[in-house]
Amino acid sequence: MQLSHAERMAASEQSSIRRMFDMAQAADHDLVRLEVGQPDFSTPEHVIDAADRAAREGHTGYTANAGIEPLREAVATTLETEYGVPTTPEGVAITAGGMEALHLAMLGLVDPGDRVLLPSPVWPNYRTQTTLAGGTPVEIPLSADDGYALDADAVIEQLDDRTAAIVLCTPSNPTGRVFEESAVRAVVDAAAAHDAAVIADEVYLGLTYDREPRGIAGYVDNASQVLTVGSVSKTHSMTGWRIGWLAGDPSFLHGISTIHESTSSCASSISQRAALAALTGPEEPVKEMRETFARRRDFVVDRIESIDGISAPRPQGAFYAFLSIDVPGTATGIATRLLEEFGVVLAPGDGFGTAGEGHLRLSFANSTERLEVGFDRLETAIETW
Numbered sequence: 001m002q003l004s005h006a007e008r009m010a011a012s013e014q015s016s017i018r019r020m021f022d023m024a025q026a027a028d029h030d031l032v033r034l035e036v037g038q039p040d041f042s043t044p045e046h047v048i049d050a051a052d053r054a055a056r057e058g059h060t061g062y063t064a065n066a067g068i069e070p071l072r073e074a075v076a077t078t079l080e081t082e083y084g085v086p087t088t089p090e091g092v093a094i095t096a097g098g099m100e101a102l103h104l105a106m107l108g109l110v111d112p113g114d115r116v117l118l119p120s121p122v123w124p125n126y127r128t129q130t131t132l133a134g135g136t137p138v139e140i141p142l143s144a145d146d147g148y149a150l151d152a153d154a155v156i157e158q159l160d161d162r163t164a165a166i167v168l169c170t171p172s173n174p175t176g177r178v179f180e181e182s183a184v185r186a187v188v189d190a191a192a193a194h195d196a197a198v199i200a201d202e203v204y205l206g207l208t209y210d211r212e213p214r215g216i217a218g219y220v221d222n223a224s225q226v227l228t229v230g231s232v233s234k235t236h237s238m239t240g241w242r243i244g245w246l247a248g249d250p251s252f253l254h255g256i257s258t259i260h261e262s263t264s265s266c267a268s269s270i271s272q273r274a275a276l277a278a279l280t281g282p283e284e285p286v287k288e289m290r291e292t293f294a295r296r297r298d299f300v301v302d303r304i305e306s307i308d309g310i311s312a313p314r315p316q317g318a319f320y321a322f323l324s325i326d327v328p329g330t331a332t333g334i335a336t337r338l339l340e341e342f343g344v345v346l347a348p349g350d351g352f353g354t355a356g357e358g359h360l361r362l363s364f365a366n367s368t369e370r371l372e373v374g375f376d377r378l379e380t381a382i383e384t385w
C-alpha cells in the first residue's frame with residue numbers, strides 16, 4: 001500500500017489522549033489531570049548536573065548515528081544486568097526516545113501491504129507508525145475478564161506470511177498488564193516460524209511492581225527474532241530529554257542507520273550524556289520513584305474497588321489503570337463531560353482501539369492528594385450522572 005502525502009497526514013491522526021490534553025490545557029477551571037502519561041517528578045539532580053557539564057565541556061556537536069559509545073555500553077549493561085537481556089553495544093542504537101526506536105523498527109521491517117499485529121487495547125502510536133510504514137495494523141482484542149492477559153492463541157491465529165511484526169507492550173500502556181512469560185514464548189516461537197519480528201516495547205519495564213522485571217529477549221528461545229525498545233523517559237522521569245534505544249540484531253541496526261541518519265541524524269548529544277549519568281549514576285532516585293508509583297497503584301486499586309460503577313484489573317506495571325465505567329455514553333463523550341462538568345481528566349478508552357470503548361485510562365503519575373480529589377470527583381460524577 002503506497003500512501004499519498006494526504007493519506008500520510010490523515011494517518012497521523014491526533015490521539016484521543018492528546019485531544020483531551022489540549023482541552024485540559026485550554027480550560028480555565030480547576031482540573032485534576034489524570035490523562036497525562038509522564039512522571040510528575042523532576043529529573044534526578046545528578047542527571048541535570050551531567051547535562052550542564054556536557055554542554056560546558058563542549059559535547060554539543062553531532063554524535064555517531066547510533067549514539068555515543070559509553071551510552072551504548074551502558075544500555076547494553078542495563079539490559080543485561082537489570083532485565084536479563086544479553087546485549088553488546090553493537091546491538092544497541094540510541095534514538096530520540098523510544099518513539100523514534102519504534103518508528104525506525106517499523107520502517108526497517110514493514111513492506112507495503114504487510115500486517116502488524118497489535119494486541120489491543122493498544123497504544124495508538126503503533127497504529128500510526130504501522131500505517132506510515134505502508135503496513136496494515138491488525139488489532140487483536142484482549143479481554144478485560146482475564147485482566148488483558150496476552151491471548152497467545154488469538155495472536156498466533158492471525159499470523160500469516162504477510163505479517164511483518166507483532167508489537168508486545170509489557171508492562172502495557174494502557175492496561176498496566178505484564179504479559180505471562182509462557183504466552184510471550186508461544187507468540188515469539190510462532191512469529192519465528194513465520195519469519196515475523198517481535199517488537200518488545202519495554203519502556204515501562206523498570207516500573208514493574210510485583211515481580212522482577214525480565215526483558216522478553218532474555219527469556220525466549222528465539223531471541224534473535226526480538227527487537228527491544230526502551231528509554232529513560234518513564235523510569236528516570238526524563239520524557240523531555242528524548243533518549244531511547246533500539247536493541248537487537250546488529251546487522252538489522254546497521255541496516256536502519258541510514259533511515260536514522262535521515263530522520264534525526266542522532267539523538268541530542270547533551271541528552272545522551274545525561275542518559276549516561278542516569279544509567280550509571282546513583283540508583284536511589286529511580287528506586288524512590290518506583291516505590292512511590294507502587295504505593296499510588298495500591299491507593300488507586302483501593303479507590304476503584306470502593307466506587308460502584310467502575311472497575312479495572314490491578315495494574316502490575318507502568319502507571320495506568322484501564323477503567324471500565326458503567327455510565328451511558330461513548331468513552332470520548334464520558335471523558336469530555338468528566339472534564340467539563342466534574343473537573344477530572346482521563347483519557348478516553350476508544351483511542352486505544354476497539355477494545356477500549358466504554359473505558360477510560362487513568363494515569364497515576366500524579367500525587368496521592370490529587371488522585372484522592374480526582375477519585376472524589378469521579379465518584380460524584382457517577383452518582384449524579
Ligand SMILES: Cc1ncc(COP(=O)(O)O)c(C=O)c1O
Nearest residue numbers: 097098099123173203231233244
Ligand atoms: C507504550 C509506549 N511506548 C513508547 C513510548 C515512547 O516513549 P519515549 O519516546 O518518551 O521514550 C511511550 C510514551 O508514552 C509509551 O507509552
